[in-house]
Amino acid sequence: MLADSLQVALRTDRVVWGSDNPVVGDGAQYLALIWDASHDLVVGNPFDGLPDEGPGIVHPGWVSTGLLHALGLPTALALLVFKPVAILAVFLGAHLYTRRLLADRFQRRAALVIGLFLLSPVAAGWLLSQLATGGIGPFGSDGRQLLSMARELFPLAQLWGYYWAALAIGLMPLSLLAYERARRPDAPRRWLVGAAAAAALCAWLHPWQGVTLLGTVAAAELVRRPLPPLRATARTLFPYLAAGFAPLLYLYVLTIVDDVSAQISALLEGGYWPAHVMAAALLPVILPALLAYRVPARDFQQRAVRWWLPMALFVYVQPAGTFRNHAIEGLALPLAVLMVIGVSAVDWGRLAGALRPARVRRAIAVGLVVLLCVPGTVMHLWVVHNSVTSVTAPPLLEPGEDRALEALRDDPRAGTVLAPGGLTLLVPGIAHREVWSSGLGWTPNWTRRAVAAEELFAGELEPAEARALVRRSGARFLLSDCKPHRADLRVDLAPVLRDVHEFGCARVYEVDLAGVG
Numbered sequence: 001m002l003a004d005s006l007q008v009a010l011r012t013d014r015v016v017w018g019s020d021n022p023v024v025g026d027g028a029q030y031l032a033l034i035w036d037a038s039h040d041l042v043v044g045n046p047f048d049g050l051p052d053e054g055p056g057i058v059h060p061g062w063v064s065t066g067l068l069h070a071l072g073l074p075t076a077l078a079l080l081v082f083k084p085v086a087i088l089a090v091f092l093g094a095h096l097y098t099r100r101l102l103a104d105r106f107q108r109r110a111a112l113v114i115g116l117f118l119l120s121p122v123a124a125g126w127l128l129s130q131l132a133t134g135g136i137g138p139f140g141s142d143g144r145q146l147l148s149m150a151r152e153l154f155p156l157a158q159l160w161g162y163y164w165a166a167l168a169i170g171l172m173p174l175s176l177l178a179y180e181r182a183r184r185p186d187a188p189r190r191w192l193v194g195a196a197a198a199a200a201l202c203a204w205l206h207p208w209q210g211v212t213l214l215g216t217v218a219a220a221e222l223v224r225r226p227l228p229p230l231r232a233t234a235r236t237l238f239p240y241l242a243a244g245f246a247p248l249l250y251l252y253v254l255t256i257v258d259d260v261s262a263q264i265s266a267l268l269e270g271g272y273w274p275a276h277v278m279a280a281a282l283l284p285v286i287l288p289a290l291l292a293y294r295v296p297a298r299d300f301q302q303r304a305v306r307w308w309l310p311m312a313l314f315v316y317v318q319p320a321g322t323f324r325n326h327a328i329e330g331l332a333l334p335l336a337v338l339m340v341i342g343v344s345a346v347d348w349g350r351l352a353g354a355l356r357p358a359r360v361r362r363a364i365a366v367g368l369v370v371l372l373c374v375p376g377t378v379m380h381l382w383v384v385h386n387s388v389t390s391v392t393a394p395p396l397l398e399p400g401e402d403r404a405l406e407a408l409r410d411d412p413r414a415g416t417v418l419a420p421g422g423l424t425l426l427v428p429g430i431a432h433r434e435v436w437s438s439g440l441g442w443t444p445n446w447t448r449r450a451v452a453a454e455e456l457f458a459g460e461l462e463p464a465e466a467r468a469l470v471r472r473s474g475a476r477f478l479l480s481d482c483k484p485h486r487a488d489l490r491v492d493l494a495p496v497l498r499d500v501h502e503f504g505c506a507r508v509y510e511v512d513l514a515g516v517g
Contacts, residue, residue: 013399014396014397014398014399015396015397015398015399015401015402016395016396016397017076017395017396017397017402017426017430018031018074018075018076018077018079018080019076019161019395020079020080020083020160020161021160021161021162021395022160022161022383022384022387023161023387024387024390024395025425025439025440026161026162027161027395028425028426028429029425029440029442030079030161030429031075031076031079031426031428031429031430032046032047032425032427032428032429033046033062033066034062034065034066034069034075034078034079034429035066035069035075035428035429035432036062036066036428037059037062037063037065037066037069038066038067038069038070039066039070040056041058041062041063041066041067042055042056042057042058043056043057043058043059043062043066044056044057044260045260045442046428046434046435046442047428047434047435047437047438047440047442047443048434048436048442048443048444049416049434049435049436049473049474049475050434053259054257054258054259054260054261055254055257055258056258056260057254057258057260057261058250059164059204059205060201060204060205061082061163061164061167061205064082065078065079065081065082066078068081075429075430076429079161079163082163082167083159083163085163085167086158086159086163086166086167086170087159087166088170089166089167089169089170089171089174090116090155090156090158090159090166090169090170091116091170092170092174093169093170093171093172093173093174093333094112094115094116094155094170094173094333095112096173096174096177097115097173097176097177097333097337098111098112098115098333098336098337100177100180100301101301101302101305101337101341102337102340102341104344106362106365107340107344110336110340110365110366110369111336111337111339111340112336113369113373114332114335114336114339114340114369114372114373115155115332115333115335115336115337116155116156116332117154117155117156117332117372117373117374117376117377118153118154118155118285118332118335118336118372118373118376119150119153119154119281119372119373119375119376119377119379119380120150120153120280120281120282120283120284120285120372120376121284121371121372121375121376122280122281122283122284123146123149123150123153123280123281123284123376124150124375124376124378124379125375126143126146126280127143127146127147127150127379127383128375128378128379128382130143131379131382131383131386135386136383142274142276142277145273145274145277146277146280146281147383148273148325149273149277149278149281149325149328150281150376150379150380151380152325152326152328152329153281153282153328153329153331153332154332154376154380155169155330155332155333156377156380157380158329160384164205164206165205165206165209165326165329167201167202167205167206168201168202168205168206168209168210168329168330169206169209169329169330169333171198171199171201171202171205171209172202172209172212172213172330172333173333174198175195175198175199175202175213176195176213176216176217176301176304177301178191178192178194178195178198179191179192179195179199179217179236179240180300180301180304181195182194182195182236182240183236183300192236192239192240195240196239196240196242196243196244197243199213199214199217199240199243199244200243200244200246200247202244203244203245203247203248204247204250204251206326206329207247207248207251207321208315208321208323208324208326208327208329209326209329209330210244210247210248211248211315211321211327212308212311212312212315212327212330213244214240214241214244214245215307215311215314215315216304216307216308216311217237217240217241217304218237218241219303219307219311220300220303220304220307221233221237221300222237223303223307224303260442263441263442263444264322264441264442265322266322272316272317272324273325285335285339285372286309286335288339288342288343289309289334289335289338289339289342290338290342291338291339291341291342291343291345291346292306292337292338292339292341292342292345293306293338293342294342294345295341295342295345305334305337305338306338308331308334309331309334309335309338312327312328312330312331313327313328315327316328343365348361397426398481398482398504398505398506399504400482400503400504400505400506401423401481401482401503401505401506403503403504403506404479404501404503404506404507404508405426405427405430405431405479406430406431407501407503407508408427408431408433408477408479408508409430409431409432409433411477413476414476415433415475415476415477415513416433416434416435416436416473416474416475416476416477417431417433417434417435417436417475417476417477417478417479418435418436418437418453418456418470418473418475418477418478418479419435419437419453419457419478419479419480419481420453420454420456420457420458420480420481420483420486421437421439421450421453421454422481422483423479423481424437424438424439424453424479425438425439425440427479433477436449436453436473436474436475437449437450437452437453437473438450452469456469456470456478456489457478457480457481457486457487457489458485458486458487459486459487459488459489459492461492463491463492463493466489466492466493467492467493467495467496470493470496470511471496475511476510476511476513477508477509477510477511478493478508478509478511479506479507479508479509480506480507480508480509481505481506482504482505482506486507488507489509490509493509493511496511496512497509497510497511497512498510498511498512
């Protein structure tokens, strides 16, 4: 993503602001949270233009990046520091997990590649055909819904800016492996401590994966015959579950005592993907994985990998929680292992004589791995490039916009900023100021404020209405971006303006707070 942005910037005069995320709004939001957390390591609300009153959110990702920013790193770099960490976690978790569950080297390698690059070829083909014929489609369309699901299922998609999700995905298999070691009667205590710590961090970083992990371990331990001795099982299971449950309880309590958390939680409840979209994304990869359930599970890890899939799907369909879509993140690894186990257990030579030679079966297996991995990877790279070259929300700034944000950051006076959509999201993370409107659920009456801000900068308000909006916002600065048809507000707002600063196509209006009052 950054490399693609950089090559565009080098061919033009535009400026890369550091987004590594094809969903540019998410990337901008994360920089804002890093800046906000850099003050006291607690995330408040930088998108409402008001002092923070609630307890705020303590999250290990924002605590660590906020600390790095407080020590002098720019917000974008403070976040990018965790990209190699996330890459290592995802790869190491998948590598160790496939090595534990598969004895054959070829099977391990096939499962590892699938576990890192899996996407249903039906979903990939559907999306590639739409990209080739004009685009994915508008928000809410089948194509957009399928792309949303593809982003959740494709493991490496989380490495494009969603580092906390990627770390949680990597921690899941590492925690399962450490817990398996801890179950041994002679295991040192450090294995249980490590497993529990990994579960707690996973749940704190991304609660959907935390719930799936805890449910998987509990089911693998308790749902079996004969039933395990309760005392021996409790020695490892209860401390493990308690450690993983603690951050989940904290995050739940936050939705009760913290207004911002409650607001975001309510907005993210959302619905389910359409049935035909889920079928295109899941059925082609779940059906071959189901073959593994014919093979007896002879130990804890064999039971766990079989429980992982239904547990994640349960977290998706159950009615509690928020943004259920995240529940399927990380499913590629158990699906890969189950597919390899199930397909390898079939006596293909008996079913078809032409499949008896091992080299034939291996060649077909390689072709299937390519089919499961390559189209999805190509599709995601195409989507990333489309994001970089987007006209509506590119990860690039015009030079004037960059200079205007820099001027706001360097101005020593405190004050909120009122800006139109798109650029307003970058103000907290780059200019280090709160905004009155963000176009996100963090902002009170967010749709109404977003519409009002757009109408103001488009010149669609009467002068009296424009001045009333500025007074109501309490903003010290108004920031106009470089989009076409931005109005010159100097005449309409003259009675409440103190100064105007031009930065090429961008403009900063300084409000006379005394005059506004």
